[in-house]
Amino acid sequence: MTRRRRGPVLLVLPTMAILVLVVIFPMIYSLTVSFHLYDLRVPRHPFVGFENYVRLFTDPRFHNALGVTGLLLLGELALQFPLGFGLALLLARKFYGKKVVQPILLIPMMITPVVVGYMGRLLFETRSGPINYFLNLMGLSSALWHTSAKTALLTVMLLDTWQWTPFMMGVLLAGLVSLPPEPYESARVDGASSLQIFWYLTLPLLKPVIALVIIMRSLAILQTFDIIYVLTMGGPGTATETIGIYTYLVGFRYWDIGQASSAAWVLAIMLSLGVTVFLKMMGKERR
């Protein structure tokens, strides 16, 4: 009996050893760094207590980063959820060519985010990009997109929506397909309209899946970095400076590693709240 007990623990050991080494240890290291004045260009790194955190929370640029990240979160969810849900409902029906269409629509989310950022530079190019060309064709004037502080964040949102709406669509579609058919049959027998069926049957039945996609997307949006780095580097000014970009610039442009560590920890704590909710839902799903 004891031998059977020890065996399984041994199987888990390599995984746990590596994860302690690559996650727990670096995080403790970064926590201690966040309590030091850690400028890479000077040799001494004195202990300063919470000073990095105080500087962080009084830095208007960090406030701006929180605001930009929050706006990005709301904007992207507002675009991606309805679009993704609509497409999922569309694809849940039978139609000709479905087997080909469905995988094509899922492609964007597999593409390297840096490449997506670069595609954005091509498409939104202000003088001769195809998007402004189409706008002109429809009688609208060209927009400055990522090169103007007013529209840069919107451009990031649109680009990320191209990449991640398929995720919303795919997961919601999988949820729709696995719904039990019986309630639908009886509802139709009772003469319910399709709008009623959607509102009183589909939505409530799909609630767990909806909650799941929204929390998963939110956790990813809060970390947005790659496409912004390529498209705007946080600019113009600080118009697209998310928490991720802010942390990178503070740490690796201004070499203030101590404050970058404190910003990274604040982001990690914010995300862990979301992750807790996510895990609760995963636990419920499985029961």
Place this chain on the structure above:
Amino acid sequence: MNLRMRKSLSQAMGYILIGVALAFTLFPIYWMLLTSVQPSDELMQSPPRFITSRPTLEHWRFAIENKWKYFTNSLIISSSATVIAILVGSLSGYAFARYQVGGDTLPFWILSLKFFPPIAAAVPFFLMMNKLHLLDTHIAVIIPHLIITIPFAVWMIKGFVAEVPQELEEAAMIDGCSHLGVIRKVTLPLIAPGIVVTALFCFIWSWNDFLFALILTRSHAMTLPVAIAGMREAHGLMWGAVSATAAMATLPVLIMAIVLQKYIVRGLALGAVK
């Protein structure tokens, strides 16, 4: 009659909307590919050209000649991070599925690492690799990529093992197979496709990473995404060359995505839906 007309009208609307969605999905990819084979004098003209009559491979030649090193760097780093994740992930995935080691807490903690922000680990990894004089080596990127690949591999393989009915293993055991023999002859062949799927995903996650490679490499071990991001400054207006390089980075992922199409949603939703 009225009902039938309404039905075919809604069907037509459906096709139109799906057509629009397809166009929106494919156009950016088409545009990048087009830019990569257009002669330089046709690029960035106003109005833009939507097809080319003089396709050229000069940008692809440039990309392959100058960026091949970064392509192989990406290949080495992603393969290593995948192999390690599959090796340790199969062991622990099996243990989590069959023996409930660590109850729910441990596998859920591992799952939560899928949302761990790379920027938080990037700073301490930079300091550590700097001290160990490992900056700009493959190992410096492979190690942090394990944060991305291992939790995913563990969780996916755990799910695939759980789908193999335990009775099958027990039956083989009664027939006189040793426990290890059962795993080798019964369970492993059954979850082999799942392991391949998991490996392909791990490879893509590592391939697509930008932040770790950006911070931990300079030139020698630089990955393809970092090279693409760097071309922006170095080659200001070489749209064709950057497009060819970006397409080169996209190709392996695209091929894998086609292989994975049935599993994409499951992989991205971490098995929450099938």
